[in-house]
Amino acid sequence: MRNLLSLALACLLAVSNFAVAEAKDDRPRKVRLPVHSRTTAYAVQTVSVKTGCFSPRLEGILAHIAAKTGRRPLVTSGHRPRSHRSGSMHRFCQAADIRVSGISDSAIIAAAKTAPGIGGIGRYCNGIIHVDTGSRRQWTYCGKSNRHFLSAKRRSGKRA
Structure with missing residues (x-):
């Protein structure tokens, strides 16, 4: 999407420069370029967090959380192509780890x-919450020292 937007903007600039060069009175004319305001339903913790490949479905999940909590989630981890876990949804750019400032973990999970x-x-x-577009499941995990999940369960039922 960003590449398409960049290409469209480059074409617009090329056409506007051509129009200025073809002006009969040889005066450069001011060309108003469209203003693009891109608002996202989430913020990114650092520039190294990769979110450009998020699917519309994952972005919809983040937008839903933002709407329900009244605050934009802060994505602390997105696409991790070299994730050591083979089944990690982060490898496929279908998962995000988030925080929502001022909102409890339970409220974020409920949303x-x-x-x-x-x-x-x-x-x-x-305090980080993981959301993804994979199979329906829920868990709590407290680090490598425990070597196990505190709780994990599969949720059955139809997808929303």
Whole structure:
């Protein structure tokens, strides 16, 4: 989408420069370029967090959480192509780890549960919530030292 927008903007600039060059009175004319305001339903913690490949479904989940909580989620981790976990949805750009400032973990999870297209919802003991578009499941995980999930369960039922 960004590449398409860049291409369209480049074409617009080329056409406007051509129009200025063809002006009969040889005076450059001011050309008003369209103003693009792109608002997203989430913020990114650092520039190294990769979110450009998020699917519309994952972006919809994040937008739903933003609408339900009244605050934009902060994505702390997005696409991780070299994730050590083979089944990680982060490898396929279908997962995001988020925080929502001023909102409790349980409120974020409650909002995520009602999101259309939600798959996995995970809670980590450091306050980060994982959401993805995979199979429906829910878990709590507290680090490598425990070597196990505190709780994990599959949720059956139809996808929203």
